[in-house]
Amino acid sequence: MIPRMKFDLPGVDCSAWPMLDTSDVQSMIDEVRVWYHAISLQGIDTPGVYDMRPYVERYHMPDLEGLEVLDVGASNGYFSFLFESLGAKVTSVDLPSYPEHDYPKWVLERELSRRGKEELSLIDWDELHGGYLVAAHVLGSKNERVLTRIYDMPDVLEPKFDIAFCSNVLVHLRDPVGAMEAIRAVLKPGGRTVIATPVLREEYGEASAANLIGFVDGPAWWVPAISTFRRWHEVIGLKDVEIVDEFDTQRAGGDRGVDYTAVIHATR
């Protein structure tokens, strides 16, 4: 008899989610049609659009042993599971449902009117929850997963975190500075932010500048100059703001584009 199970998340419409054969890692991976992260699951790499493994050092993470670490916008959870393996107690935040992305309202209305309940449930599985749940199951993860919009984190999380990690999320947000305030609010005093986002390549000195991308093939808003990204930290009262690295990130699959990413550390 094949051991089969279906994941279920409270408050999320799981009605169209697939039954999984939990004895076969490859078949579980195949049941998720969109993998964001390449993650090694019992020696099998998930077909992620992004392989973040070559970039881990660029985040300059401190020793995480015994620390409370928040991974905001965890996606399939590559970083969450890595931090767990390094001894951290990890909380992974992501959206409850795909349409809760920061879409312009007219785009959201259009998308919701085009798609039925079953399709929306499947999008939530394929693009938001399935990859994380399958990976967590296979890895035997003890991470806590909290489903909330980034802006609402202070309402649902205690200010207990030593480290709040947030990589490649701000670009998807209408209000990145408000989101950073929410991140700061869940840090314990002295806690540290590690925030990474695509930035402009051009030098703007101390001038404030940000490129408005607007909706392209998903919610995409602001790409700041690096000086502006730094300033976002300062205006919300973060201290010890330090640009720790800048680098090109290549999408898996070669010719799908390059982002220029900056990583900033700061403390509350």
Ligand SMILES: C[S@@+](CC[C@H](N)C(=O)[O-])C[C@H]1O[C@@H](n2cnc3c(N)ncnc32)[C@H](O)[C@@H]1O
């Ligand atoms: C581009 S992925 C980044 C994944 C991972 N942090 C990394 O750097 O590889 C963006 C993630 O942020 C989440 N996200 C987008 N908007 C969000 C919001 N308003 N609140 C919480 N999470 C959000 C998405 O669901 C997705 O998991």
